[in-house]
Amino acid sequence: MIEIDAVTKVYGTQTVVDAVSMTVPSGTIAVIVGTSGSGKTTLMRTINRLVEPTSGAVRIDGEDNRALPAYELRRRIGYAIQGHGLFPHRTVAQNIATVPGLLGWDQKRIANRVDELLDLFQLDPAAFRERMPHELSGGQQQRIGVARALAAEPNILLMDEPYGALDPIIRAKAQEDLLAIQARFGTTIVLVTHDMEEAIRLGHRIAVMDAGKLLQYSKPADIIAKPATPFVKELIGAPERPFRLLSLVRVADLAEPGEAAGAPLDAGLSARDAYAELLWSGREAAPVARDGAIVGRVRLQGLAKQAARPS
Structure with missing residues (x-):
């Protein structure tokens, strides 16, 4: 110390x-x-x-x-x-x-x-x-x-x-x-x-x-x-504050039960990178994978909520 x-x-x-x-x-x-x-x-x-x-x-x-x-x-x-x-x-x-x-x-x-x-x-x-x-x-x-x-x-x-x-x-x-x-x-x-x-x-x-x-x-x-x-x-x-907040969180922390179409996102990816990927691909949700196995999904709505101004 x-x-x-x-x-x-x-x-x-x-x-x-x-x-x-x-x-x-x-x-x-x-x-x-x-x-x-x-x-x-x-x-x-x-x-x-x-x-x-x-x-x-x-x-x-x-x-x-x-x-x-x-x-x-x-x-x-x-x-x-x-x-x-x-x-x-x-x-x-x-x-x-x-x-x-x-x-x-x-x-x-x-x-x-x-x-x-x-x-x-x-x-x-x-x-x-x-x-x-x-x-x-x-x-x-x-x-x-x-x-x-x-x-x-x-x-x-x-x-x-x-x-x-x-x-x-x-x-x-x-x-x-x-x-x-x-x-x-x-x-x-x-x-x-x-x-x-x-x-x-x-x-x-x-x-x-x-x-x-x-x-x-x-x-x-x-x-x-x-x-x-x-x-x-x-x-x-x-302008960067919401995205800096997202950079602190991993996709694994935000994964929820459910299915989604398209290529999965790695569980270790930052929420910021996941948000960008969903915007670029035009998807509302994406599957989340850890070691090749699907463990849930992450939604654009949930990511946006994570980036919202703290109360």
Whole structure:
């Protein structure tokens, strides 16, 4: 668990982070979102002490993060940045092994961990271990960057605009990878982004910042349905709010008994994508399938009701 307690950071006469308090429960993803200069990256960096707060405290599982030397704290916390930050003259395996090597792991343990992470990211160890960063695609470099951040089995992973440089298709796959990894390891993740779509897709909770202040810290559904300020409402985008609500729900959650004609929709599809499919195909309803078996149907009317303004 990460507790950020009244953290303030001042540079000269400028207050970059202004008395921010928020708690990230263990094993969850918190996304900090805001425009450029809102203080979101500075706030996140107080967790691993790349930035020392002017006042306030950060506690990890109840212990002040200043109880350890900064270099030792950072070895316990994974850190992934936009553009991956790989060491250009080290192989993929050497990049991933960076922190385990600093921690004194033996070579066999390091090699096993490198191969485990490459397998996890669907990169064949035999084909990728000895490659250099310049031999990788942008998406592969980003995956290696995240693998390096996870190499020493940290309980906390910090991510600063990790997918900003990726094209939309690779970015969507990278987000899926992150959700799968987080579910597998139960890592506590704090991710910074300026993209509200990404925040809604990834976050268990979303923190919205502006001019150094925390405007709202809530579950995605609450952020969308009940924005705390006009700025939060604008950041969500008023026309997109119904569709953002639909993106939080799976078709399986809305399936009802009954039959429908046409090609089935996968139970794991988002209600937003299902709504689009029904509109495009001109259907009032579609069957819902899980593992090839029909489990019910979803109706356009029900999807529209799900997207309605909360009372």
